[in-house]
Amino acid sequence: MSKSNLLFDVQDLAVKYPNGDFALHHVNFTVESPSFMAIIGPNGSGKSTLLKTALGLIRPTRGTIKMMGYDSVRDGHKIQRMVRYVPQRDQIGLNIPMKVKDIALMGRLLKKRPPRFASSKDKEITRQALEKVDMQDFWDRPFPELSGGQRQRVLVARALAGKGSILILDEPLAGTDAESQRLIVDALEDYHKNNDVSIVMVTHDLNPIHRMVKNVLLLKRTVIGIGAPCSIMDVDLLTKVYGPTARIVEYAGHRYCVTHDSGMDRHE
Amino acid sequence: MNEIFQLFTIPFFQRALIASILIAVVASTSGSFLVFRGLSFMTSGVAHAALGGAALGMFLQYSGIVPWFDPILGALIFSVLVAVVTGYAGESGISQKMEVAVGVSFALSMSIAVFLLHYIPPTQVPQVWGYLIGDILLLDNLDVILLGGTAAVLVLIALLFNKEYVYVSVDMEGSIAHGLNARAYHYMMLITSALAIAFATKAVGAILVYAIMVAPAAASNEIMRSVRGVMVTVFIFALISEIVGLAASLAIQASPSAIAGIIAALIYVVSMQVKRIRERAASNQDFPEVEDLSETFHESLSASAEQAHEHEHE
Incomplete structure (x- = not known):
C-alpha cells in the first residue's frame, strides 16, 4: 500500500505558527522504513509541529513532507489510514465519563465505519494491548x-491495539512515573x-529509549543532526541545542546525555 | 383522586405531558453531548439567538419587506449562525474559544431583538417575548409535532454517531490523526443541537429549554461513570423536573418552566454534593497508607535533626 520505503522524505519544509513565527524552516531529511525513530530537541523546537504537519x-508554508511516499497535503487521509497516533496526554478531555475500555477501544473503532460497534475480536485485541502495559485490571475503571x-x-x-504500519507518539x-516509563518503553x-511497524516518538529525553532507537533526529526549528543515537550524543552538537550545560555521560558502553531541559535520568 | 384522572383527558395537559417527555429526550440526546464538549453555555446562546431571529422574522413580515417570512425561519437561521460561528472558533478543539464566540453571538442577537422590537407592531411584541418565557401549557398540535420530529431526528443521530461525538469531544486531535472526519462531526453536532434548541424554544420558551438542557446533563456528568449512564439519567432528571413543574403549576398557580428550572438546578446541587461525599469516602480509604509514610518521614526528620545537632557541637 505504500508508494516508497522512505518513512519520512522531507524537502525544504517550513511551517509557521499561527502568530507568524517559524516553527520549522529549511528542514531536509530522509529516514528509511521500518525504523524506530526518536525526534528530540528542547521545548519549542518544533517536534510536535513536525508530526502534526x-x-x-x-499545512506547510513551504516545501513538502512525505510519509511512505504520500504527501501530507495531497494524501493526508492515506497517511492517516496508516498511522496510529498517541497525542500528548493533556490533549485528552477528562470531563467525559469514559472508561479505560472506551478509550482503549478507540484505536480499533476509529478505523471502522459508523456505528463502530466493538466486535469480540476488537475487545480481545484491546485487552491484550492493555496487558502489555499492565493495565488489564482497569478495563472498567x-x-x-x-x-x-x-x-x-x-x-x-x-495505539498498540489499532491497525496501521506506523505508530506515532x-x-x-x-x-x-518510573514504573509507567519502563512498561511503555518495554x-x-x-x-x-x-511486528512490521515503524515507531516514531517525540521525546524530551532520549535516555530511556536509547538502546532500541535506530534513527535520531535532533531538531531546533531546523535539523541540527540526524543519525544513530551515539553519533547524536555528541557534546558539540548538544551544547549547540541545549546550551553550554549539556553533558554526555558514558555508561556500560552507551552514551547518555544530561541537559537542563530534561534533567538527569534514572539509569541504573 | 378522580380529579387527577380527569386531568389526563384534557387536551392541553396531554400536550404538555407529551412535550415534557420530548424535551427530556432532546436534553438526553443533545444536552449531554454539549456538556461533554464543554459547551453548556451554547444552549442559552442559541435560545436567545432564536429570540433575535424571531424578532427579525416578525419585522420582515410586518414591515412588508418579506411578507412570507415566518418568525420560526428567522429563529432557525440565527441558531444555525450561532452554531457555525461557535464551531469555527472551536475547530482546534479548544472549548474556551467557543464559549467566547457564544457570548458574543448571545449579546449580538439580544441586541438585534431589542432594537427590532421598536419597529414591530405592539400587538406582536408578546409573540417575540413568548420565545423567552413560553408556556408548556399553551402548546398547539403543531408545536408538539415539530418537537416530536426534532426528538426523533436527534435520537437517530445519537444512535448512529454517539461514538463520533464523544471522540471529537475527548480527543479531537487524535481522532483526526486516525482519519476521522472530525470537523464534519464537530459541525454536525453543533448545528443539529442548535436546530433542536430553536424548535424547543419555539415550543416551550428559552427559560425551560436552558433549565432542562443544561442542569440535568451537568448533574449526571458529576455522578455517572459512563456515557450511556449519563444519557439515561439526563432523561430521568429532566422528566422529573418537568413533571414536578407541571404538578406545581396546577397546585399553586406557578409557571411550570420556573418550577422545572428550580428543580433541575436543585438536582445539580445535590449531584455535586453526592460526588463530593463519594470522593471523601474514597480518600478515607487511602488514609492508613499515608499515615504510615508520614511516620517514617517524621522519624527521618528527627534523626537528621539529631545529626545536625551533633554537627553544631563539633
Missing part, C-alpha cells in the same frame, strides 16, 4: 480517575521487534 493536521502515568499507558495500549514519557520495544 506529517499527519496533515497543519473511569479513565479520568487514573494517574497521569496510567492514563499514558492506556493511550499507548490504544508525542511525548509518551513526559511526566510519567511494550514499544517488544512490539517493534515482533
Whole structure:
C-alpha cells in the first residue's frame, strides 16, 4: 500500500505558527522504513509541529513532507489510514465519563465505519494491548480517575491495539512515573521487534529509549543532526541545542546525555 | 383522586405531558453531548439567538419587506449562525474559544431583538417575548409535532454517531490523526443541537429549554461513570423536573418552566454534593497508607535533626 520505503522524505519544509513565527524552516531529511525513530530537541523546537504537519493536521508554508511516499497535503487521509497516533496526554478531555475500555477501544473503532460497534475480536485485541502495559485490571475503571502515568499507558495500549504500519507518539514519557516509563518503553520495544511497524516518538529525553532507537533526529526549528543515537550524543552538537550545560555521560558502553531541559535520568 | 384522572383527558395537559417527555429526550440526546464538549453555555446562546431571529422574522413580515417570512425561519437561521460561528472558533478543539464566540453571538442577537422590537407592531411584541418565557401549557398540535420530529431526528443521530461525538469531544486531535472526519462531526453536532434548541424554544420558551438542557446533563456528568449512564439519567432528571413543574403549576398557580428550572438546578446541587461525599469516602480509604509514610518521614526528620545537632557541637 505504500508508494516508497522512505518513512519520512522531507524537502525544504517550513511551517509557521499561527502568530507568524517559524516553527520549522529549511528542514531536509530522509529516514528509511521500518525504523524506530526518536525526534528530540528542547521545548519549542518544533517536534510536535513536525508530526502534526506529517499527519496533515497543519499545512506547510513551504516545501513538502512525505510519509511512505504520500504527501501530507495531497494524501493526508492515506497517511492517516496508516498511522496510529498517541497525542500528548493533556490533549485528552477528562470531563467525559469514559472508561479505560472506551478509550482503549478507540484505536480499533476509529478505523471502522459508523456505528463502530466493538466486535469480540476488537475487545480481545484491546485487552491484550492493555496487558502489555499492565493495565488489564482497569478495563472498567473511569479513565479520568487514573494517574497521569496510567492514563499514558492506556493511550499507548490504544495505539498498540489499532491497525496501521506506523505508530506515532508525542511525548509518551513526559511526566510519567518510573514504573509507567519502563512498561511503555518495554511494550514499544517488544512490539517493534515482533511486528512490521515503524515507531516514531517525540521525546524530551532520549535516555530511556536509547538502546532500541535506530534513527535520531535532533531538531531546533531546523535539523541540527540526524543519525544513530551515539553519533547524536555528541557534546558539540548538544551544547549547540541545549546550551553550554549539556553533558554526555558514558555508561556500560552507551552514551547518555544530561541537559537542563530534561534533567538527569534514572539509569541504573 | 378522580380529579387527577380527569386531568389526563384534557387536551392541553396531554400536550404538555407529551412535550415534557420530548424535551427530556432532546436534553438526553443533545444536552449531554454539549456538556461533554464543554459547551453548556451554547444552549442559552442559541435560545436567545432564536429570540433575535424571531424578532427579525416578525419585522420582515410586518414591515412588508418579506411578507412570507415566518418568525420560526428567522429563529432557525440565527441558531444555525450561532452554531457555525461557535464551531469555527472551536475547530482546534479548544472549548474556551467557543464559549467566547457564544457570548458574543448571545449579546449580538439580544441586541438585534431589542432594537427590532421598536419597529414591530405592539400587538406582536408578546409573540417575540413568548420565545423567552413560553408556556408548556399553551402548546398547539403543531408545536408538539415539530418537537416530536426534532426528538426523533436527534435520537437517530445519537444512535448512529454517539461514538463520533464523544471522540471529537475527548480527543479531537487524535481522532483526526486516525482519519476521522472530525470537523464534519464537530459541525454536525453543533448545528443539529442548535436546530433542536430553536424548535424547543419555539415550543416551550428559552427559560425551560436552558433549565432542562443544561442542569440535568451537568448533574449526571458529576455522578455517572459512563456515557450511556449519563444519557439515561439526563432523561430521568429532566422528566422529573418537568413533571414536578407541571404538578406545581396546577397546585399553586406557578409557571411550570420556573418550577422545572428550580428543580433541575436543585438536582445539580445535590449531584455535586453526592460526588463530593463519594470522593471523601474514597480518600478515607487511602488514609492508613499515608499515615504510615508520614511516620517514617517524621522519624527521618528527627534523626537528621539529631545529626545536625551533633554537627553544631563539633
